[in-house]
Amino acid sequence: MRKYSGFALLAAASLALSGCASNEALPAPTPAAAVTRVAISEETFSDVQKDIFDSVAKADSEGNTDSLAARATGPFTTIRGAQYKLKKFLADSYGLETLSTTPIQTAISPAQNYPHTAISVMEAPQGSNLQTISVFEQSTARDNWKIWGALDILPGATFPALKLSDSAAVSIAPDAGDGLVASPQDVLAGYTKAAQTAKNPDGMTFADDKLRQTLWDGNKTNTEAIGDAGSVEMTFSTADVDPVTFATDDGGALVVGQINFRTKISVTQEDATVTLGSMIGAMATGKADGEIQVKKSLTADYTVMVAFHIPADGAKDETITAVGASDPVLLAVKNG
Amino acid sequence: MRRIASTALATFGIIAVAIGIGFMTFWAPDGNVRATAKAPDAAFVKTEAGVIDLIGEDVSISLEAPDDSEVIVAFGNSDDIDAWADGLNVASVSGLSDWDTLKVEAPGTAVEETPTPEATVTAEATPAPEATATDDAAASEEFDEVDPGLLAESDMWIQVEQGKKKVDLSYRVADPGAISLLATTTTGKAPTLTLSWQHETNNGLAVPLIAIGVLVTMIGVLLFALDIQESRRRAARRAEREAKFARRAERASATTSVLSQSALNALIAEKETIAEAPREAQAKGTAQAFGAGIVPMSTRSEEFRNRKLAQEDRIVLPEPAESTPVPDAGEESTEGDEGAVDTATESLNEDAAGVHDGTIVTPDSGDATDHADEDDIDTEQTSQDEHTEEDVGANGAASEADDAASDETNESAPTPADASGEPIEEANAEEDEENKNA
Numbered sequence: 001m002r003k004y005s006g007f008a009l010l011a012a013a014s015l016a017l018s019g020c021a022s023n024e025a026l027p028a029p030t031p032a033a034a035v036t037r038v039a040i041s042e043e044t045f046s047d048v049q050k051d052i053f054d055s056v057a058k059a060d061s062e063g064n065t066d067s068l069a070a071r072a073t074g075p076f077t078t079i080r081g082a083q084y085k086l087k088k089f090l091a092d093s094y095g096l097e098t099l100s101t102t103p104i105q106t107a108i109s110p111a112q113n114y115p116h117t118a119i120s121v122m123e124a125p126q127g128s129n130l131q132t133i134s135v136f137e138q139s140t141a142r143d144n145w146k147i148w149g150a151l152d153i154l155p156g157a158t159f160p161a162l163k164l165s166d167s168a169a170v171s172i173a174p175d176a177g178d179g180l181v182a183s184p185q186d187v188l189a190g191y192t193k194a195a196q197t198a199k200n201p202d203g204m205t206f207a208d209d210k211l212r213q214t215l216w217d218g219n220k221t222n223t224e225a226i227g228d229a230g231s232v233e234m235t236f237s238t239a240d241v242d243p244v245t246f247a248t249d250d251g252g253a254l255v256v257g258q259i260n261f262r263t264k265i266s267v268t269q270e271d272a273t274v275t276l277g278s279m280i281g282a283m284a285t286g287k288a289d290g291e292i293q294v295k296k297s298l299t300a301d302y303t304v305m306v307a308f309h310i311p312a313d314g315a316k317d318e319t320i321t322a323v324g325a326s327d328p329v330l331l332a333v334k335n336g
Numbered sequence: 337m338r339r340i341a342s343t344a345l346a347t348f349g350i351i352a353v354a355i356g357i358g359f360m361t362f363w364a365p366d367g368n369v370r371a372t373a374k375a376p377d378a379a380f381v382k383t384e385a386g387v388i389d390l391i392g393e394d395v396s397i398s399l400e401a402p403d404d405s406e407v408i409v410a411f412g413n414s415d416d417i418d419a420w421a422d423g424l425n426v427a428s429v430s431g432l433s434d435w436d437t438l439k440v441e442a443p444g445t446a447v448e449e450t451p452t453p454e455a456t457v458t459a460e461a462t463p464a465p466e467a468t469a470t471d472d473a474a475a476s477e478e479f480d481e482v483d484p485g486l487l488a489e490s491d492m493w494i495q496v497e498q499g500k501k502k503v504d505l506s507y508r509v510a511d512p513g514a515i516s517l518l519a520t521t522t523t524g525k526a527p528t529l530t531l532s533w534q535h536e537t538n539n540g541l542a543v544p545l546i547a548i549g550v551l552v553t554m555i556g557v558l559l560f561a562l563d564i565q566e567s568r569r570r571a572a573r574r575a576e577r578e579a580k581f582a583r584r585a586e587r588a589s590a591t592t593s594v595l596s597q598s599a600l601n602a603l604i605a606e607k608e609t610i611a612e613a614p615r616e617a618q619a620k621g622t623a624q625a626f627g628a629g630i631v632p633m634s635t636r637s638e639e640f641r642n643r644k645l646a647q648e649d650r651i652v653l654p655e656p657a658e659s660t661p662v663p664d665a666g667e668e669s670t671e672g673d674e675g676a677v678d679t680a681t682e683s684l685n686e687d688a689a690g691v692h693d694g695t696i697v698t699p700d701s702g703d704a705t706d707h708a709d710e711d712d713i714d715t716e717q718t719s720q721d722e723h724t725e726e727d728v729g730a731n732g733a734a735s736e737a738d739d740a741a742s743d744e745t746n747e748s749a750p751t752p753a754d755a756s757g758e759p760i761e762e763a764n765a766e767e768d769e770e771n772k773n774a
Binding site: 027028030034037040044051111114140145 | 384385386387390391413414415416419420422430431432434435482486489490491492511512513514
């Protein structure tokens with residue numbers, strides 16, 4: 001009996017060891033640790049931008065706002081749609097704003113929260129010597145990236161360096177004013193006041209800019225044209241669109257938003273009639289050379305995109321500076 | 337005992353090696369893991385983070401539509417997939433139920449293990465309970481409605497594949513634990529998902545077992561070899577000891593003498609007939625040794641007689657008085673025996689025993705005279721004995737102290753050893769053997 005005990009022991013050991021080979025535990029998935037990453041890689045986004053500009057170019061050629069909506073959103077859709085309308089009325093006498101399709105530098109927001117946003121400094125488009133700013137947005141996960149806005153960098157303005165965290169641009173909520181001279185929403189609202197009254201609102205100082213000057217000049221021209229027959233009033237308001245804001249390296253922010261303004265022409269002189277042509281006439285009549293007779297009042301609604309650099313709170317220079325602006329676009333005309 | 341232990345060790349080692357090899361070959365688990373999930377009544381199926389690279393970064397993926405529709409599958413960052421699928425009717429693959437089945441969590445239900453393909457047939461054949469159908473319907477109403485085709489158009493995906501009814505592809509996960517897939521069909525039904533990996537078959541025990549087995553086997557073999565070597569060494573020592581005892585016994589039986597008893601006995605036995613022969617014949621048969629008490633006569637006597645002697649060895653005989661007759665020296669004796677002084681002188685001169693400058697030199701004229709009565713053999717032998725004794729006395733210390741030295745002395749010295757003849761050599765040989773044994 002003892003003679004075979006050794007072999008029995010060896011056999012038992014062999015069987016026990018062989019069992020180790022077959023009872024392998026099922027592996028469990030190991031998710032990667034959550035890290036901050038950009039919403040989309042720059043390489044992929046470059047392809048996306050190309051798709052966007054191709055889509056816009058196609059919509060431009062068709063003048064079709066539905067087609068435009070596939071890759072455009074926000075203020076850009078509004079502005080481009082109005083331009084399509086004007087283009088439709090004015091035909092060759094009106095040229096669509098040329099978009100630059102060559103990005104110089106792009107900053108993309110983190111992937112964690114929606115909407116995802118991205119901002120690119122673009123080369124000057126054909127026929128212009130001003131670099132432009134293009135803003136893109138992905139509203140939800142099931143939406144694709146779309147162009148949200150496009151505006152020129154104003155002459156003499158400097159595009160501020162954006163703050164990056166783990167390669168992602170740092171987004172700032174519209175109402176987040178901590179660490180800033182004012183929140184993005186307040187800055188836009190303050191600018192409308194400043195444009196309206198030509199005075200800086202409380203707590204904010206706006207540097208003079210070409211946009212306001214242009215608007216004031218236009219208003220002055222209209223007032224002179226109306227003369228004693230009536231009055232011209234220009235009112236400014238912020239558009240019902242949340243601005244897109246990124247933190248800058250200097251602790252401030254770059255906000256891009258939309259501002260509307262309305263020009264109201266009131267005929268105060270009895271039996272007087274004011275005749276308006278050009279874009280207002282075309283928009284009002286639907287004809288390229290259309291004219292509209294204003295006997296009481298006429299309102300022309302415009303919209304424009306603006307970009308401001310908001311300094312950090314306590315910065316040496318707390319002046320808010322306009323960085324970019326688009327050409328104002330006539331949205332609608334209402335007579336009477 | 338050691339041999340048993342070494343054999344057991346070697347056997348155990350070989351078994352361990354065999355088991356280790358077995359782990360790497362026929363006991364190794366199947367190298368290919370293929371797990372399937374059929375999404376239950378969902379519009380989409382997705383994998384959770386870390387599932388598609390659950391076993392390896394290279395995964396083969398097969399998606400098959402339940403109908404003839406087109407299959408769409410997108411790969412993206414897991415958080416993008418989750419965000420895109422949020423609110424949709426999505427079945428989620430969260431891991432393995434077993435090595436053949438993916439674990440699926442249906443939307444709005446607890447964790448559900450997808451049955452194996454065989455079991456799936458049975459489950460499909462069995463009508464689902466009405467309550468379950470109602471629940472599913474209620475649940476589906478809460479899901480967002482989305483065009484399945486939008487899945488292929490999203491900007492977020494790393495890769496998108498489409499195929500009629502079935503999609504087979506290989507995918508390498510570049511960012512382990514962070515990539516997922518989301519799949520559907522154009523009819524809005526989740527496809528059957530099969531993931532295949534090449535599983536690492538290395539059993540962790542295999543290599544250690546083989547290493548330990550080889551080591552134990554080597555130790556066993558070494559112990560076995562040492563045991564055999566030790567046995568042989570013991571046997572050799574035993575044989576040597578027995579041989580030594582035998583030699584001692586043999587030496588104990590031998591007579592210690594200048595002329596060994598055994599040699600003499602052999603000689604006598606060999607020359608037995610000579611012993612019976614007449615004296616002259618015996619003397620001749622024993623190489624002139626017959627009658628010698630101590631040393632036999634050497635055949636080189638002549639050589640010894642004529643050799644040069646050292647000055648101190650010379651014995652100068654005083655010149656005899658003129659015509660003084662030697663008493664007791666008869667004519668017959670003088671003629672027959674060269675031991676008479678005159679005659680001996682002449683004889684010595686004739687034999688050239690040692691004439692130097694007219695000086696007559698003889699080893700021992702007295703002895704020669706004393707033995708004048710005896711025959712020639714005796715006289716010559718006596719003379720030689722004296723030479724031998726003196727030479728041996730001069731060289732004896734070396735001869736007794738070291739046989740080898742004695743041999744050298746015999747060759748270089750004026751041949752005392754040669755003069756001593758064979759018996760001395762035998763004695764020296766005996767002493768050599770004893771010294772070696774000592």
